[in-house]
Amino acid sequence: MSGNEVRRRTGGRSARVRSAVLDATLEAMAEHGADGVAIRDVARRAGVHETSVYRRWTSVEQLILDALLSYSQQQLPVPDTGLLRDDLLTFGRSVAAYLATPLGTALTRSMAATGDDAALAASRAQFWQSRFELAQVMIERGMARGELPADADAALLLELLISPLHFRALLTRMPIDDHFVEQTVDTLLHGLPQSGPSSRR
Structure with a gap:
C-alpha cells in the first residue's frame, strides 16, 4: 500500500468531500469571481450532491471563506x-x-x-x-x-x-x-x- 493510499484512507470520505468542494470553490472563484460562485456549480465541479455542500456550509459566503482560509494556510x-x-x-x-x-x-x-x-x-x-x-x-x-x-x-x-x-x-x-x-x-x-x-x- 502506498503512502498516498494511506493518506486518502486516513482522512475518510468526509475529508475527501471537503477537499473536493473547497478546490471546486477556488476554481469557480478564479473563473467567475466571488460574486459568481454558486453552490450548484461548486457541487457539480466537486462531483457531489448539493445537499452534501449545504450540510457543511450554510451559505456560499461561508464556503468562500473556508476555501480561501484553507488555501492560504497551505500556501x-x-x-x-x-x-x-x-x-x-x-x-x-x-x-x-x-x-x-x-x-x-x-x-x-x-x-x-x-x-x-x-x-x-x-x-x-x-x-x-x-x-x-x-x-x-x-x-x-x-x-x-x-x-x-x-x-x-x-x-x-x-x-x-x-x-x-x-x-x-x-x-x-x-x-x-x-x-x-x-x-x-x-x-x-x-x-x-x-x-x-x-x-x-
Missing part, C-alpha cells in the same frame, strides 16, 4: 526563524510566490473586484482578519525579543508588508522579485536609507 504558512527580519522576508516571499501563480492571481483579483454585497464584504473582512490574527504572531515574537517597540501596531506592520506586493500584482503588474521583497522589509523595519549631503542637513 502562506507563518514562519518562525528566530529573527523578525527573516520571518518577514520568508513570509513576504511566500506572498510573492502565491501572487505569481495563476490561481493566486485570479483569487486576489476576484477578492479585490468583489462588489458591495454585504455578505461577501463581511466574508472578505473576516478572511483578512483571520489572516492578520495568524500572521501577527511574527510581530509579537519580535516584540518579545526586543526587535520592535512593545507598542508596535502589528496589523499596520503586516499591512505595510503585503500592500506593496498586492499593489504590484493588481495594479502596476510589475515583477515582485526577491530584491523588492527585501527592500520592502528593510524599509518597513528601518525606514528609507539616508545618503548624500542633503540627508545630513
Whole structure:
C-alpha cells in the first residue's frame, strides 16, 4: 500500500468531500469571481450532491471563506526563524510566490473586484482578519525579543508588508522579485536609507 493510499484512507470520505468542494470553490472563484460562485456549480465541479455542500456550509459566503482560509494556510504558512527580519522576508516571499501563480492571481483579483454585497464584504473582512490574527504572531515574537517597540501596531506592520506586493500584482503588474521583497522589509523595519549631503542637513 502506498503512502498516498494511506493518506486518502486516513482522512475518510468526509475529508475527501471537503477537499473536493473547497478546490471546486477556488476554481469557480478564479473563473467567475466571488460574486459568481454558486453552490450548484461548486457541487457539480466537486462531483457531489448539493445537499452534501449545504450540510457543511450554510451559505456560499461561508464556503468562500473556508476555501480561501484553507488555501492560504497551505500556501502562506507563518514562519518562525528566530529573527523578525527573516520571518518577514520568508513570509513576504511566500506572498510573492502565491501572487505569481495563476490561481493566486485570479483569487486576489476576484477578492479585490468583489462588489458591495454585504455578505461577501463581511466574508472578505473576516478572511483578512483571520489572516492578520495568524500572521501577527511574527510581530509579537519580535516584540518579545526586543526587535520592535512593545507598542508596535502589528496589523499596520503586516499591512505595510503585503500592500506593496498586492499593489504590484493588481495594479502596476510589475515583477515582485526577491530584491523588492527585501527592500520592502528593510524599509518597513528601518525606514528609507539616508545618503548624500542633503540627508545630513
